[in-house]
Amino acid sequence: MRTKLVAGVDCSTQSTKVLVVDIDNGEIKATGKVAHNVFRSGGASETDPENWWDALAKAIDKTGYASKIEAISIAAQQLGVVTLDKNHKPLRRAILWDDTRSATKAEQLVSELGGPKGCYKFNWYTTVSWILSLFLGVVERCRTRNC
Template identity: 45%
Template sequence: MSASEGTYVVGVDSSTQSTKALVVDVATGRVVASGQAKHTVTGGDRRESDPRQWWDALCAALEQCGDVVREAKAISVGGQQHGLVTLDAAGDPVRPAMLWNDVRSAPQTRRLIEELGGPDAWAERTGSVPSTSFTVTKWAWLMEHEPEAAARVAAVRLPHDYLTERLTGEGTTDRGDASGTGWWASATEEYDAKTLEHIGLDAAL
């Protein structure tokens, strides 16, 4: 398929179990190519994935789309929320990502809500009350159970932000993803300093 036939964009969905890619004709909305590759997720209460396999899956999905993917003018990445991706100074994962459905942080969730004023105070300050899926609870779990790993963390990312950074070389996020962390205040559109200080996380990360 040649560029003269249309302008193409790529949409990527990196979900819990697989990464999918669609090449779409902007003018018509027609899907001209697609690809999909699966992820491995651990079982039980411990729901983890190696972030590098998301990148491998993205590359595989794009390869399945064929040569037309090279004609795309833009790419947009979306995916699962809440997961905690921890990177070292070289940009490599410190440990497997804790996914949204990893429930080991249930005790930390209850404690954080209580220690920072209760549900009403959380809702007023950040616009949400954290559940076990929220990133803030997973960071609290990591600090408590794997302090050596936490000390090596030079950057914190969310799952699809990890892929965006691999594609562009820039660490970035969006309001939608940030709203599921527990440390983003929707009213001020800033990271909540009180929450970050309480969990020992530098906003620069």
């Protein structure tokens, strides 16, 4: 009988971790882990989205079972922002969930929207507004690259 292997992946802020399991008996066959390059300075927390793909491939390869994995499940960090062009290529580094540069702008917008209760209707607004105000260069690049 052939062994059926599945992989669970955790793509977190710091690293990508892979766990390969035999689905018939639950035995952990192997693990792999690759750290992400995270840029942190002055409240910024960013990474090149291509790092995630590279880390995933390398972490799976480290298990030694890359060609035998039949299914994969991925859990990833949430609330990151990746800006893409029309060809789905990153325009800049991804802004990670723990980036604090928008805190002042967020507080101002919360007040303008009527306090915390008003923000529930527009929970995306503070992030998008801050990105547009801070990264107008991305918008300009989009215009010149016809995003």
